[in-house]
Amino acid sequence: MTAHSAPMPAEIVVPLAARRTVLEVENLSLSFRNADGLLPIVTDVSFSIREGEAVALVGESGCGKSITASAIMGIAPENAVIGGRIVLNGQEISALGPKDRRKLCGRHMGFIFQEPMTALHPTLSIGRQMTDTLKHNLGLSQSAATQRAAELLDRVGIPRARDILRGYVHELSGGMRQRVMIALAISCGPSLIIADEPTTALDVTIQAQVLDLLEDMRREMDLAMLFITHDLEVVGDFCDRAVVMYAGDVVERGQSADITRHPSHPYARGLIDAVPAHDDGRTRLTPILGTVPPVGQWPEGCRFAPRCGRADEKCRTRPRLETLSQTDVRCWHPLEAGA
Amino acid sequence: MTTETMLSVSGLSKSFKSVKAVRDVSFAIPRGKTFGLVGESGSGKSTTARLVLRLVEPSAGKIAFRGRDLSTLSSSELRRERRHMQMIFQDPFGSLNPRMSVRDTLVEPQFVHGIGTAAEQLKTAERLLAEVSLPRAALDRYPHEFSGGQRQRIAIARALSTNPDLIVADEPVSALDVSVQAQVLNLMRDLQDRHGTTMLFISHDLRVVQFMCDEIGVMYLGEIVEQGPRDRIYNAPSHPYTKALLASVPGKGSGQRARLSGEIPSAHAVPSGCAFRTRCPHAFERCSSEKPAMREIGNGQRAACHLLDKAMAA
Numbered sequence: 001m002t003a004h005s006a007p008m009p010a011e012i013v014v015p016l017a018a019r020r021t022v023l024e025v026e027n028l029s030l031s032f033r034n035a036d037g038l039l040p041i042v043t044d045v046s047f048s049i050r051e052g053e054a055v056a057l058v059g060e061s062g063c064g065k066s067i068t069a070s071a072i073m074g075i076a077p078e079n080a081v082i083g084g085r086i087v088l089n090g091q092e093i094s095a096l097g098p099k100d101r102r103k104l105c106g107r108h109m110g111f112i113f114q115e116p117m118t119a120l121h122p123t124l125s126i127g128r129q130m131t132d133t134l135k136h137n138l139g140l141s142q143s144a145a146t147q148r149a150a151e152l153l154d155r156v157g158i159p160r161a162r163d164i165l166r167g168y169v170h171e172l173s174g175g176m177r178q179r180v181m182i183a184l185a186i187s188c189g190p191s192l193i194i195a196d197e198p199t200t201a202l203d204v205t206i207q208a209q210v211l212d213l214l215e216d217m218r219r220e221m222d223l224a225m226l227f228i229t230h231d232l233e234v235v236g237d238f239c240d241r242a243v244v245m246y247a248g249d250v251v252e253r254g255q256s257a258d259i260t261r262h263p264s265h266p267y268a269r270g271l272i273d274a275v276p277a278h279d280d281g282r283t284r285l286t287p288i289l290g291t292v293p294p295v296g297q298w299p300e301g302c303r304f305a306p307r308c309g310r311a312d313e314k315c316r317t318r319p320r321l322e323t324l325s326q327t328d329v330r331c332w333h334p335l336e337a338g339a
Numbered sequence: 340m341t342t343e344t345m346l347s348v349s350g351l352s353k354s355f356k357s358v359k360a361v362r363d364v365s366f367a368i369p370r371g372k373t374f375g376l377v378g379e380s381g382s383g384k385s386t387t388a389r390l391v392l393r394l395v396e397p398s399a400g401k402i403a404f405r406g407r408d409l410s411t412l413s414s415s416e417l418r419r420e421r422r423h424m425q426m427i428f429q430d431p432f433g434s435l436n437p438r439m440s441v442r443d444t445l446v447e448p449q450f451v452h453g454i455g456t457a458a459e460q461l462k463t464a465e466r467l468l469a470e471v472s473l474p475r476a477a478l479d480r481y482p483h484e485f486s487g488g489q490r491q492r493i494a495i496a497r498a499l500s501t502n503p504d505l506i507v508a509d510e511p512v513s514a515l516d517v518s519v520q521a522q523v524l525n526l527m528r529d530l531q532d533r534h535g536t537t538m539l540f541i542s543h544d545l546r547v548v549q550f551m552c553d554e555i556g557v558m559y560l561g562e563i564v565e566q567g568p569r570d571r572i573y574n575a576p577s578h579p580y581t582k583a584l585l586a587s588v589p590g591k592g593s594g595q596r597a598r599l600s601g602e603i604p605s606a607h608a609v610p611s612g613c614a615f616r617t618r619c620p621h622a623f624e625r626c627s628s629e630k631p632a633m634r635e636i637g638n639g640q641r642a643a644c645h646l647l648d649k650a651m652a653a
Contacts, residue, residue: 060516173602174380203379203543204587205599211589212598230517233590274521276550277590283528285550287521291486 019050022191022224023072028084030064030071038081039296042068042248044321045084047241049192054218054225056235056256058271059245062292065228068245069194072226073111074101089191107137110185112214114197116177120169126153126180127165130187137188152183156213175206179213186217193218196228211238232271236260244268247293247303254327264324264334267304302332344403345370345537346505351390351400353383358606360386362561364400368554370504373531373538375552375569377545377584381603383561384541388509391539392424393417405504422452425498429510431490435482441468441493442478448500467496470533471526488519492526499530507539512547524550545588549573554639557581560614561606563633567640578642580615613645621646 028045031038042064049055057065070076072086074093086094088108093101113119121129130152131145140148146165153161156179169177178198185193195214199207215238218225227239235242235256242256244265252265263269273286290307293299301318305311310333321330347367353360361383368374376384389395391402393409402409405423412420425448428434435444445464449455455463468477471492482490491511498506511527512520524547531538542548548555555572556563557580565578576582583599601618604610610617616626623645631643 060518175602203603204545205379205583206602207589208587208598209600231589233588237589271517274517276521276524276546285521285525287525288518289522291488291519292516 017050019052021048021050022089023049023226024085024087025068025072026085026087028068028071028086029082030067030076031081032077033079033081040248040298041080041295042071045243045245045250046321047243047250047253049224049226051191051224052218052222053241054215054227054239056239056242057226057228057245058230058232058235058242060230060271060292062247062294063245064248065245066196069196069226069228073109073194074098074105106133107188108190108192110188110190110193112178112181112185112193112195112198114200116174116181117169119181120177120184122169124168125165126167126169130165130184133184133187148187149183152187153180156180156183156186156217157209158183173206174202175210178202178206178210182210182213182217186221186223189221190223192224192226194226194228197230198227199234200229200231214238232260232268233275244271247298248295249303249330250321250328251304251330252327253321253329258326262326262335264327264329264336265304265331266308266310266333266335269335270307302330304331343370344368345372345405346374346391346539347401347403348387348391349401349403351387351402352398353386353390353395354398359561359609360606361390361397362609364556364558364561364563366554366556366563366566368505368537368539370537371531371535372553373540373551375540375542375548375555376558376563377542377548377555378558379543379584379603381560381606382558383606384558385509387558388426388507388539388541392421392426392507394426419452422454422501423503424505424507425501425503427491427494427498427506427508427511429513431487431494431514432482434494435490435497437482439481440478441473441480441482444482444493444497445478445500448497452501454501463500464496467499470499470530471496486519487515488523491515491523495523495526495530499534499536502534503536505537505539507541509541510543511540513542513544520547527551545585557584560603560609562614562643564615564644565640565642566633567636568638571638571640575640577636577640577647578615578644579619579621579646581642583618613643 026046030042031040045068047055057068059065071082076082085092093104127149130149134140134145134148149165150161153164158164158176158179199210202210217223229235239256242259243250244252244259246267252259252263252268259268270288274288276285288307299306301316305315314332319330319332321328324334344367349365351364352362364387366374376387378384386395390397442464445467446460449460449463465475468475473492512523515523540551549569552569555569556566559580565581576585599618604617612627612629613631616622625645631645633641633643634647635641
């Protein structure tokens with residue numbers, strides 16, 4: 001991927017393809033070291049995100065999407081062995097020492113987790129958590145940090161910002177907590193936001209509000225966003241591109257409109273058919289048979305083959321991720337585009 | 340057969356001290372049909388489910404099950420009646436006893452209700468296991484040895500073990516991945532067709548409710564605000580809350596997302612008049628002073644909204 005090296009003005013009109021690449025993940029792999037050796041969790045994940053672009057990492061539990069995110073954030077468990085390259089704004093952060101990396105990530109990456117209740121500190125006031133971050137990363141004074149924190153809360157749609165700063169996370173509703181998380185995530189002017197199932201725990205009307213807010217922030221600040229989710233419908237609404245993962249592998253990668261409307265990988269198709277859709281009048285759903293194989297029990301060759309209706313002898317050897325007409329697909333027998 | 344009412348609830352209410360969790364809920368389910376309750380957290384749908392089974396004592400209202408008024412039954416009569424009503428919970432990890440083998444899990448309800456001999460009970464357990472597509476070898480295993488989807492199958496088999504007339508399912512697929520969710524939903528529909536079980540189905544997921552239910556009640560802050568046949572609710576919703584809820588479902592492009600402002604108020608402080616007025620884009624003076632009555636719209640659809648008066652007067 002050729003990154004545009006010249007700084008681009010932050011304007012919505014700049015076509016995505018011409019924008020600066022913020023995050024590049026190249027051949028990322030992650031294994032856990034245990035008594036028996038190395039247990040692979042994620043193999044060969046590559047994708048990139050440009051300024052102002054939202055990329056989804058999609059899959060069911062156990063596919064490796066969250067651990068991929070944690071590797072990018074630099075918070076993978078200690079016994080993880082990580083391979084490949086992670087480049088943020090042109091700098092290879094995977095090659096940095098922990099201290100330098102923390103410094104860089106704190107400043108340039110913002111995180112939003114599914115459970116703000118566990119991600120935010122329960123006994124520190126919201127104001128304290130926000131001002132600590134601002135003082136540490138931006139070197140602001142206490143009064144400037146407080147002023148900035150109030151502005152941030154205001155910006156994410158939290159009423160009575162000054163009062164909320166004195167309050168605690170447990171006093172807020174789920175939707176408001178997620179807004180505080182978003183305020184914290186954007187507080188230091190990051191170039192990349194990593195959101196791990198940010199709306200999964202919320203009710204639908206609140207989910208819509210939070211998605212709108214994230215989209216507004218992305219457009220206003222030209223943020224690159226990595227959006228981790230299991231919900232393909234959210235991907236279609238919200239993300240420019242999508243990376244579908246299954247059992248530690250990228251199985252399909254491309255424009256989210258292509259992947260959510262006419263995917264080429266049988267697993268991606270299966271995910272769509274498994275969800276009851278509006279007004280389709282179906283009396284039966286089309287489930288994917290069986291379950292995701294646990295790590296350590298991945299089949300040889302194509303990892304989806306045992307659950308796939310199209311599998312044959314050829315699927316005993318591992319397919320490569322190859323570019324088809326619309327998307328990149330890891331499959332010996334991809335579906336026709338438009339099928 | 341189809342006209343027989345299996346469960347009928349009228350004026351059901353429950354207060355926990357000052358919290359009005361469920362207010363004046365009424366609905367009826369014909370035998371063999373599925374009634375869905377949808378709503379956001381705090382809408383009172385799970386409390387309604389527990390009230391129906393008298394797992395929670397109602398503050399007011401009547402529950403008629405198989406033609407008998409449940410609220411007048413003594414505890415021993417109620418216990419006997421429980422054989423005919425079973426529940427499936429959201430969390431298949433918490434709802435199965437970790438120290439009980441699948442065999443015991445499926446035999447125990449039959450034993451408790453004195454159904455059949457020990458040999459017959461075991462036979463039923465084996466048949467149920469086959470019905471939920473688990474191998475016979477599963478009998479001697481324990482819940483931790485199964486995946487979430489398999490555990491929910493076991494919970495379904497347990498619910499069926501007393502051959503109940505009514506199953507109350509509270510978010511039965513919410514904890515499952517989509518591919519597994521589809522397996523369990525298909526299974527529930529198949530089993531219902533085969534056994535003619537009546538179902539009260541609770542979910543926050545409108546897509547799942549549309550797939551599963553014949554009739555739907557939309558709950559907001561402890562009340563049913565709109566109710567009717569599935570196709571009416573999904574194709575011609577008339578309450579502003581139902582409309583907002585349907586428009587919030589992802590999958591329609593970001594421009595189509597409904598922007599319902601604010602959050603569900605606390606059940607400690609239910610707004611005067613119409614409970615939805617604080618978030619309603621169409622609220623006017625009358626909504627804060629007068630509570631809208633449930634009114635018939637036609638085709639079995641009913642809603643409680645003052646806008647309907649306006650529409651009818653116009």
